[in-house]
Structures are given as structure tokens and as C-alpha cells.
Amino acid sequence: MEKRNETTCDKQQIKIQQIPGLVYIPEYIDITLEEYLLTQIYNQSIAKWKKLANRRLQNWGGIPHEKGMISTKLPYWLQNIATRLQQDGFFPTTPNHVLINEYLPGQGIEPHEDGPIYYSCAAILSLESEIVMDFYAKRVKSETAEGTREYAGSLLLQPRSLLIMRESAYVDYLHGIQESFYFTKGSWLLNYCCCGKEEERQVDRKKRVSLTFRLVTKTIPNVVRLGK
Template sequence: MTSLSEGLRVIKAPPTVHYIPNFITPEEGSVLWDHVYGAPKPKWTQLSNRRLQNWGGVPHPKGMLQEALPEWLEKCIGKIMLLGLFDDQHVPNHVLINEYLPGQGIMPHLDGPMYYPTVATISLGSAIIMDFYRPVEPTTSSSLESRYLTSLILEPYSLLVLKEDMYNTYLHGIAERTEDIVDCSKVCNMDQLSHSSPFPTNIKRTTRVSLTIRHVPKVLKVKLKLGKH
């Protein structure tokens, strides 16, 4: 079993980024893929630029009505727990599954205070480039280009771990495009990729599925009462 060590830290990025290539096997990835696409249709939520599944409940500022996770996701969480990423008081209880078709992405964002500030993401399907940006400061330009920090290539079967500043401060996003051009001067985890060198200069996107695994501290035992009374 791989352990979370300094050898897995992305040296050219802030110190709270870890990248683990081949965290799961292709066989394990195939099983996860089948479970994702074998989920009942009501489990999918369609957004304007992608669709997703919530497992464990739907996070809400007032608290999450917790639901039991299926065995196939509990197995993933158990494997991550062996790495020491989460302590026993913050065992992951929520998994967000995103599907990205070629040309789809997600705008730069922070995951926010509803979650414990550690996020672990397993990637399936297409490789992709994820970009990171500094927050808007009163004395700096608000343009994305001026706030660009670095990029990571996320390969299939890999695990990305963001903690502390990389979770709380720096925004992350995926550009809406069908092809990623690989600029080795910008991609900070080139030395840790599983792909044999040299890495292709471009990534033609196919369907990508990400499993974002987090701990929601505030959970409820009764259903939320939303709206006016």
C-alpha cells in the first residue's frame, strides 16, 4: 500500500498538494466506472455544463442529512484512510461524482467551509489539466490570467489530495475545451506522472469521471425544513 510521504508531495507546488499516480488499478477503475453508470437515473443531477451524483447526502449550510454510502465507495474511503489523509474524527462521509464530457469543465472555485479542509479526488477516464489560481486581492488585478498559479495533469486511476492552503486559499478549475495543450513549464507534477516520458504534448479529452471524497462535519439526524413556514 502506498503511504502519503514527502515523496508523493508535488515539489513544484505549494506543500499541501499530493499526487499519487495509479492509486487504483485499471480493474478497480473499471468496477467504479460500472457502478457510476449503473446508478439509477434519479441519482444524476444535470447542471448547465456537466452532470453529477451526490453520495452520502446532499451538503447544505444547515447540515447534511446523512445517508449510508454503498460498499463500493466505502472501499475507496477505506483505501484512502490507510494513507493517513483523514483522522478518525474526520472520516469521509460524502462523495461527489462529476462527469465531464469533452468540452466541459468547471469554473475556478473554492470548495468552501461546509467541508473539512482536505479533499481527495480519484480520476477515471480521460486525463485532464486542472488549473490553480490565487485569490482576488485588493491590490492585484482580478483577471484569471494575472492570478494563475500552476497546473496539474490528472491521469486516470490517480489520486489528488489538496489540504490547508491549497484547499482554503487557492482556487481550482478545469477549462472548457476538448483538448489540453501540455506546457511543461506550467504543469508542476510532470516528474510524478505514471506515463512514460516524454508525455504527449496534447491531451485529446474523452469522458472523465471524478470521485471527490470529503468529510462533511455538520450532519443532521432529521430532515431539513426549508422554505417559508
Template sequence: MTFFKEFRVNKAPAAAYYIPEFITTEEETHLLHEIYAAPKPKWKELARRRLQNWGGLPHPKGMVAEPIPSWLEQQIEKIDALNVFGEKRPNHILVNEYLPGQGIMPHVDGPMFYPTITTISLGSQSVLEFYTPLNSDEETERTRRIGSLLLEARSLLILQEDLYTFYLHGISEVTQDTLSQDIFNIEQCTPKLDNVIKRGTRISLTIRHVPRVLKAHLMFGRGRK
């Protein structure tokens, strides 16, 4: 299935696809319930947000695969049906919680993952900013910024090609978003230009494929003859 290509964001560099209402409100409520019902040790506290890893902990040397619960497998199956990972199947989900005013520094996801990002947003909208790489100390985030994408609750975002390998992406630490002409997908969204939207708590499900997976017995030296 490649119907997702109908949702190409034409104003963005190659390549972004944005599908509003990818999941239902019932699915959103169920996912949020399960995320917050997870055992406390599942959460990892960072300086500006907290997160959960499902499927294993990605590492340059390889990921030791862990079981993924059925409530997340349902979303993996939906993503897998889009064929955005080619013949690969998603095997890792990163859950990020962003409170109003929280964000993430500009970054690239790098070679540990298949070069595709799929992200489902829950609870609240956010704006994902894009930047060119830093070439000199005189450059700032403002001068490097090329535009952004509005991520509405229940939407799916797919990033591939240059938007995965070349441009950096990040979320500004603000409590509200002002919708302007430089939002690449504004015409595909419900809110329109010049609207100011307050952020609530947003949960993102970043669903990816980790190519290098280790067997647990190899990682820990078990099962040797």
C-alpha cells in the same frame, strides 16, 4: 499511515500530493460500471456537467447522512487508511462526469468540508488549473493563473493547506491538453512535456469529510416526544 507524503508535488504551493495508479484498471472498470448503473434520478444535470451525490447532500446547516454503497465504501476505506483526514473518516463522495470540452469554473470548496480534498480520476485525464483570488476587476483568469496539475486516469490527488483554503481551482472547457512546464507534477506523470492529449469522458470521485451531519429525525421533525 502517512506514506502519501512521499508523493508531495514539490513545485506546487502547499500542499498537493499526487499518486499515479492509485487504483487498478479492474477497479476503474468496476467503478465506471456501477456509476453508470445508478438510477437515473441519482444524476443531477448542470449546465456544463452532471453529477451524483453519495452519502447525503452537503448543506451549510448540515448534511442528512445517507447510506453509501459498498462499491464506494471500498474507496473510502482506502482513503481513510492514508490518514489524510486525521481522525475523521470520509463520509461523502461527489461524482462528476466531464465530457470532452466540459469543465468547472474556478472555485474553492469552502468551510462545509474538512480542509482536504481527495480525488480519484476515472476514464480520462484532465488538467486542474489554480488561480489566485480575484482582487480587482482588471484581473483575468490568465493573469491570476499560477500553474496546474495533470490528473491521469486511476490517479489520486490530495489537496490541503493553501491549495484548499486560499487558491481557487478549476478545469478549462477544452477538448485537449497541451503539457507544458507549468504543470507542477509533470515529472510524476507518464506523458511528458509538449505532448498533446485529447480528452475523453472523465469521471471524478471527490471523497471528503462533512463535519456537520444531522440526524434524519431532527431534520424532518420526527421522533419528538
């Protein structure tokens, strides 16, 4: 018999054994906090949003750069969650950068990695609706050849859940969301054990908002220079 899923379910944290360093936490926040965060996000001016070809986003904390990020203070509604993530042991210090992405049905993001300018952990908080995220193991043929990728599995990211990518999951894998108007739920999902074990079915996508917390290790103080 085919072994579909080796992941064991814990109501607090689900460690995805197939991808070392990948942890899924359902209901990391409650509905009240979810609604509050969505209110704060959509109360921002239109100028705060950056429109991309396949989604729009808000950037908080500064613009990350390999030479260092000129850091700005996170607003209190993001700082509170960043502090909790550090207190829960996911980061050595409080995350200082947040990307807020809005995904409409049909929108997604190509498989990618976050890169070395961040501490090797990303925490993704999902709001409003569920989505499937795919993971690919990076493979390098040789020192001179370009890397290839190999499908490693998919997770269902439910509203109010937290996804932690660290260690090997952060360094050795790519993650992405398909540009589709639906997704399929079933036993093929790596975290199927905590998704109600529903029968396989197709689900129409709805708008989803994600908050990705990261720690930029090299920062430059935001100093205002005053003229003489």
C-alpha cells in the same frame, strides 16, 4: 535559464512544492478497481444523475449545507475507498460525502473553492481518461475589495490517480477545468516529472469521471419519524 519545475518525483506521492498542501498520487487504484467503479456508477438509474449546464453528477452521502448535512450511508463501493483515505491519513475520520462528476470533451468547471462546510481536505480520484486542472492563488486587495485570482500552475490528472488538496491548497487556492476539447501536455505542468516527460503536444480530450471525497463536519442523523 528559466526554472520550470521545482517538484521532485516520488513514485508513491508527489508533493507539489509550488502549492503547499497539494499532493498527487499516480495509480492510487488499479485497472480492475477502476472498471468496477465505472460499472457501479453507470449501473445507477438515470434519476441518480443531476444534469448541469456544463456536466452531470451524482451526489452521495447527503446534501451539504452550512447548518448541517442530513447524512445517508455511502454504498459499499464508495465506503471502501472512503475508509482507505482515512486509513492513509488524509482525513481524521472517514469521509462522508462523495460527488461523482462526468466531464465530456468541451465540458469543465469554473475556478472555485469547496468552502468551510467541509473539513479542509478534498480527495479527487480520476477515472477513464486524463485531464488538466488549473490552480489560482486567491488575492484580496483590501478588507472591502473583492478578491482577485492569480494563475499558480496546472496538473495533469491521469486515470486512477488521486489528488489531495489540503491546508493552504484547500484554503488559499481555486481549482478548475477549462471548457475545451483538447489540452497541452509538456514541461509547464507542475507534475511533469511523473508524466513520462513527453515532448509538448496537444491531446484530444475524452470522457472523464471524477470522484471527490470530502468530510462534512456538521451532520444531522437521518432519523425516520414514525407516526403514532
